[in-house]
Amino acid sequence: MIVIKLIPHAVSWAVIALFLVRGFHAGRLMVIISGSGGFALGALGALVLFRLLPPESAFGIIRGGLGVSLLLLWGVAVMAAYRPFWKRTTYFEGTGFTVMCACLAGCMAGAVSASRLSGSGTSLAPYLALILVGGALASYAGAVEKRIPEWFIVGGPSLAAVVVALLLYGSSLSLRLDLFAPLTMKVMKFAHDFVHQFMESMLIPDHVFIRSNLWKYIGVLFGKEIGFWGALVIWFTPLLLIVYAIQFEPLPSVAHIRQGAERRRLLAVFIHIRRYRLIPALLAVLVLTAAVYRSCVPSVEYWDPKPIVVTATPVGDIFIPRKGDIDLEDGKLHKYLFRQGGKEARFFIIMGPSGKLTVVLDACAICKPDGYGQAEGTVICYYCKTLIPLDTVGRSGGCNPVPLAFSEKDDGVHINAVTLMNEWDNTVQTTTKVKGAGK
Amino acid sequence: MKRLPRLCWNLISSPFTCPSVIGIFVLVYIGIAFITDDALIVLMELVRRNGILVLLLALLPIASLARLIKEIRCFRSGYQISTGDPSHDGASLFDEAVELETAAPFDGIEETIRTQGYTIRKEENRLAAWRGITHAPARLIFLLATLCLYSGIFISLIFRTSYRGPVIEGEPMPGLSQDGGIVERIRLENGKGTILSKRLTIDVAPSGQGGGQASFGIYPPGLYQGSFVYPRYLGIALLVRFSAPDMHGTFEKHAVLNMYPAGKEAEVQIPESPYKLVTSLAEPDDGLDPYITGRMVFNVKLSKDKDVVLSGVLPGGGELNREGYCIAFPDYRRMVLTDFIQDYGVYFIWGALSLYGIALLYWLPVRVFFPRREMLFVRGGINDMVTAYSRTEGRERSHNSLFHNLLDMLDIGKIQPGG
Numbered sequence: 001m002i003v004i005k006l007i008p009h010a011v012s013w014a015v016i017a018l019f020l021v022r023g024f025h026a027g028r029l030m031v032i033i034s035g036s037g038g039f040a041l042g043a044l045g046a047l048v049l050f051r052l053l054p055p056e057s058a059f060g061i062i063r064g065g066l067g068v069s070l071l072l073l074w075g076v077a078v079m080a081a082y083r084p085f086w087k088r089t090t091y092f093e094g095t096g097f098t099v100m101c102a103c104l105a106g107c108m109a110g111a112v113s114a115s116r117l118s119g120s121g122t123s124l125a126p127y128l129a130l131i132l133v134g135g136a137l138a139s140y141a142g143a144v145e146k147r148i149p150e151w152f153i154v155g156g157p158s159l160a161a162v163v164v165a166l167l168l169y170g171s172s173l174s175l176r177l178d179l180f181a182p183l184t185m186k187v188m189k190f191a192h193d194f195v196h197q198f199m200e201s202m203l204i205p206d207h208v209f210i211r212s213n214l215w216k217y218i219g220v221l222f223g224k225e226i227g228f229w230g231a232l233v234i235w236f237t238p239l240l241l242i243v244y245a246i247q248f249e250p251l252p253s254v255a256h257i258r259q260g261a262e263r264r265r266l267l268a269v270f271i272h273i274r275r276y277r278l279i280p281a282l283l284a285v286l287v288l289t290a291a292v293y294r295s296c297v298p299s300v301e302y303w304d305p306k307p308i309v310v311t312a313t314p315v316g317d318i319f320i321p322r323k324g325d326i327d328l329e330d331g332k333l334h335k336y337l338f339r340q341g342g343k344e345a346r347f348f349i350i351m352g353p354s355g356k357l358t359v360v361l362d363a364c365a366i367c368k369p370d371g372y373g374q375a376e377g378t379v380i381c382y383y384c385k386t387l388i389p390l391d392t393v394g395r396s397g398g399c400n401p402v403p404l405a406f407s408e409k410d411d412g413v414h415i416n417a418v419t420l421m422n423e424w425d426n427t428v429q430t431t432t433k434v435k436g437a438g439k
Numbered sequence: 440m441k442r443l444p445r446l447c448w449n450l451i452s453s454p455f456t457c458p459s460v461i462g463i464f465v466l467v468y469i470g471i472a473f474i475t476d477d478a479l480i481v482l483m484e485l486v487r488r489n490g491i492l493v494l495l496l497a498l499l500p501i502a503s504l505a506r507l508i509k510e511i512r513c514f515r516s517g518y519q520i521s522t523g524d525p526s527h528d529g530a531s532l533f534d535e536a537v538e539l540e541t542a543a544p545f546d547g548i549e550e551t552i553r554t555q556g557y558t559i560r561k562e563e564n565r566l567a568a569w570r571g572i573t574h575a576p577a578r579l580i581f582l583l584a585t586l587c588l589y590s591g592i593f594i595s596l597i598f599r600t601s602y603r604g605p606v607i608e609g610e611p612m613p614g615l616s617q618d619g620g621i622v623e624r625i626r627l628e629n630g631k632g633t634i635l636s637k638r639l640t641i642d643v644a645p646s647g648q649g650g651g652q653a654s655f656g657i658y659p660p661g662l663y664q665g666s667f668v669y670p671r672y673l674g675i676a677l678l679v680r681f682s683a684p685d686m687h688g689t690f691e692k693h694a695v696l697n698m699y700p701a702g703k704e705a706e707v708q709i710p711e712s713p714y715k716l717v718t719s720l721a722e723p724d725d726g727l728d729p730y731i732t733g734r735m736v737f738n739v740k741l742s743k744d745k746d747v748v749l750s751g752v753l754p755g756g757g758e759l760n761r762e763g764y765c766i767a768f769p770d771y772r773r774m775v776l777t778d779f780i781q782d783y784g785v786y787f788i789w790g791a792l793s794l795y796g797i798a799l800l801y802w803l804p805v806r807v808f809f810p811r812r813e814m815l816f817v818r819g820g821i822n823d824m825v826t827a828y829s830r831t832e833g834r835e836r837s838h839n840s841l842f843h844n845l846l847d848m849l850d851i852g853k854i855q856p857g858g
């Protein structure tokens with residue numbers, strides 16, 4: 001099973017190595033060695049992280065590294081777009097730079113691949129096997145690169161685009177490394193705050209005075225769609241900048257040539273090569289699109305049981321037995337539905353990693369109450385796709401499900417119906433009525 | 440000693456400066472976003488309090504101004520070159536510059552240029568040709584807009600002062616100054632426009648500071664004693680009178696309650712007692728907005744600790760007596776919770792948005808239909824060399840093709856003088 005999971009990562013690494021060898025002209029062997037070394041370093045680094053730190057922290061560090069790589073791609077893209085103003089172009093060349101880039105790319109690819117082994121215990125053997133495979137793939141990529149035609153040119157920005165796109169694709173295969181979903185949440189929050197601050201700064205009247213049909217359009221800026229589209233902009237803009245920089249690179253000056261045919265030939269050759277140079281950047285666009293797709297439609301199936309309808313005693317006590325048809329201690333999320341006076345409230349009970357039962361609403365304090373599902377040591381908010389580590393379920397704040405007061409006895413869990421309905425009303429009122437709901 | 444100012448000028452006026460500064464702020468924002476969900480608000484607060492970030496932010500308008508000055512100079516130089524001022528070296532202002540060793544006169548190419556729709560200015564050793572309209576004005580307006588925008592953001596973020604206070608009928612205008620005029624009337628009407636659903640008018644009598652009669656609406660915000668009047672929420676100022684069987688005496692208090700629209704609840708806590716009064720405007724039977732008509736009826740709910748001990752409906756000015764409890768609202772007035780904001784950055788930001796619009800309206804048709812294309816041929820220097828310059832703001836391929844053909848014609852003329 002693990003081998004199957006690792007196949008896309010292996011393919012990604014092989015393609016990264018191929019592009020590194022083609023992109024850097026400092027020597028095939030040097031790129032292969034530094035890339036493989038980086039891959040080994042990344043895989044071993046991930047092993048150390050998983051041994052020393054809790055899984056969430058280890059994944060957080062690797063995800064942070066991926067975030068930095070996306071930022072670097074932004075930097076490269078902006079510089080590429082500003083290229084016509086750039087007088088000196090030799091800042092980022094040389095053997096040292098090549099080794100560093102290959103090593104960093106390998107390191108991130110190794111760490112992302114090794115994170116797929118985190119569930120297989122802390123044995124060294126699978127990591128060593130992964131490192132050997134990584135080295136072999138890099139060598140193979142070096143051999144394949146010789147057979148690729150010369151016209152397939154990979155410029156610096158295109159190389160960065162392909163490498164980062166493949167790294168992000170690899171990360172999208174794992175729920176806990178995925179960057180796109182948390183990015184949508186951050187963008188959603190930013191859009192909300194920005195619109196609010198802009199309206200206050202520009203003294204624009206609040207919703208009390210605005211026509212409701214117009215406010216519906218403004219409300220779009222507070223919804224999750226804006227998070228998705230905003231994240232797409234952040235995701236793809238660097239690639240589009242790189243495509244733009246290549247496509248609109250100024251033609252070389254041919255005014256000094258006094259033969260029209262020769263001038264036209266030179267310009268045609270330049271335009272022809274320019275088109276070929278677009279191929280890697282467009283390939284990166286495709287890979288990133290696949291990453292977005294994987295993020296939005298993950299292959300992971302969430303555990304999301306149908307809520308069981310429960311009732312309260314005349315004194316308002318809801319009792320859920322510890323063992324029965326459902327075993328509350330099986331580590332799975334168990335959903336319940338309580339109805340009273342035409343209203344209904346959802347909650348779920350789960351046993352956390354510490355072995356304690358937790359009762360929470362199937363809603364958080366900031367999103368629409370779309371509910372939660374469970375996967376890979378986390379629960380996920382369906383509205384904003386935020387992953388909540390199981391050990392933090394039961395704590396309030398952010399997108400965590402709202403904790404509910406309950407009493408735990410030997411036979412099961414007791415919940416006060418009034419408390420449940422009040423908590424649900426307060427939460428749902430806040431997240432569905434205020435400014436179009438959402439973060 | 441001249442090198443340092445020049446270096447500073449080059450740094451400040453560089454096209455990289457503003458993007459770099461914005462990049463730093465983006466990085467700071469990302470860093471904050473890892474720690475808190477309210478990253479934008481935290482960043483704004485951080486900028487207000489941190490001297491380095493203030494200086495960094497100030498760099499944005501300064502760099503924009505420097506860029507504007509630099510481009511005005513460039514634009515002026517370009518104009519002077521094409522109009523025949525020999526003191527300017529134009530090489531840096533053009534896309535292409537070529538030197539030709541030819542004695543051929545410019546007469547041979549003049550007709551070709553003219554047939555392509557170019558306007559020509561010819562002097563003894565000089566031929567300038569141009570076609571289309573330059574987008575330089577749009578560029579300068581764009582830079583001016585950017586300068587305004589950055590200045591507005593800077594002023595707004597650093598110098599904005601805000602005071603929130605209730606504007607109540609019959610009471611003096613609140614604000615930083617304690618000498619506000621009396622609010623004569625607050626009127627709310629249904630709006631007829633496509634944007635605002637309500638029309639609010641706050642009429643204020645002349646103040647002691649010599650200000651005249653004033654009237655404020657929702658938008659655009661009016662200025663009162665140097666501050667923008669920014670109505671936020673509507674509510675009612677109530678005089679609440681309350682007594683209970685277990686209380687000594689009668690509680691009386693003016694309460695400013697944010698309870699608009701009808702149905703929205705507001706609380707009045709009775710101090711040093713377990714009582715809390717929850718009230719809201721009752722939905723009127725006639726369906727008209729009570730804030731507009733002034734016919735106000737209140738739903739009241741009195742709770743003691745967590746138990747509701749009394750609830751009922753109380754018309755404005757009326758009294759509710761039951762089970763020893765007495766609740767009365769002898770006085771009620773319209774109230775607008777208002778922000779008084781001193782922020783001159785707003786003018787700059789609105790100005791910037793207008794200028795961006797103007798720049799776009801100028802640039803788009805010019806760029807699409809009449810892009811500027813220029814050529815300059817200058818004879819002079821050692822060996823009577825011809826230096827040819829070319830620049831274009833659009834339709835680059837056809838212009839360059841013409842330019843290159845003209846160079847070829849001049850070059851052929853070298854072999855056949857006068858040809």
